[in-house]
């Protein structure tokens with residue numbers, strides 16, 4: 063699989079001023095990763111670990127108080143290769159819709175409440191393509207039908223749809239122009255479990271049909287277990303583990319990943335799930351050394367002082383833990 067995005071040593075901070083005091087939240091702190099063409103890459107971690115910030119950084123969708131402090135992002139679409147930092151805002155806007163689509167967190171509100179679905183599709187498609195209203199209607203209708211969604215929904219307002227249906231429509235809208243790369247931030251959150259499954263299935267179907275690349279952010283490991291080809295685990299602004307999803311779920315190497323997986327409910331198992339003690343740290347004053355050390359059951363002195371580097375374990379799995387180093 064060829065590498066679609068090569069991101070190295072990304073640093074993205076929220077820099078705010080309050081009563082003359084500057085506060086720097088290091089939400090993305092030295093993350094390097096690759097996104098491969100045609101894969102589903104899942105990004106996991108508890109709330110506040112920097113998942114959404116990482117997506118925004120990868121997309122170049124960065125507004126104050128967020129600032130990219132350092133790092134490099136290289137995009138390698140077969141149609142276009144470019145370095146994000148040296149691409150103009152206009153160019154980026156164009157690329158963003160023809161090649162890249164982004165479903166932001168909380169996107170249930172993306173649909174305009176005072177416009178019928180058909181008009182929202184028209185607004186969206188016509189900003190990116192020279193096309194008349196009948197043609198956009200036909201395009202949207204055909205696409206919704208392909209996805210198994212009734213085209214009757216074109217004639218209703220968003221509030222007339224259920225939450226799950228609204229989210230499906232949002233996904234359809236984001237993918238109707240066949241983007242090569244789709245970023246989806248928590249697309250299933252706020253939906254009940256059964257509805258979530260349908261939405262996950264829809265994302266998977268689109269990805270399989272189009273062969274595009276999907277980067278999916280969720281704090282829900284169950285969603286990742288069903289969907290991911292590879293999974294990246296973030297903790298407190300750092301990448302702590304990444305690898306093939308099957309290997310990571312089978313043999314998680316980082317104690318944080320182990321906790322995340324152990325806290326997953328299992329079919330037929332009614333015993334109480336282990337929840338992770340404590341909470342992720344505030345990112346303006348993260349712990350020294352390994353950021354997970356105050357919560358880690360295996361903590362050693364070294365972990366409190368030194369930052370563990372991300373090291374390759376051989377099977378494509380990489381992990382940032384001194385403990386794992388001994389297992390190579």
Ligand SMILES: Nc1ncnc2c1ncn2[C@@H]1O[C@H](COP(=O)(O)OP(=O)(O)OP(=O)(O)O)[C@@H](O)[C@H]1O
Pocket residue numbers: 076078087089107108109110111112113114115116127167281344345
């Ligand atoms: N506008 C902002 N100003 C200052 N700090 C921010 C801002 N937005 C986010 N942060 C902080 O940046 C860190 C990472 O936030 P981010 O939203 O990326 O996390 P997340 O993993 O997406 O969380 P969630 O699962 O809740 O969506 C958090 O500590 C958060 O408090």
Ligand SMILES: [Mg+2]
Pocket residue numbers: 113114115167247
């Ligand atoms: Mg988020």
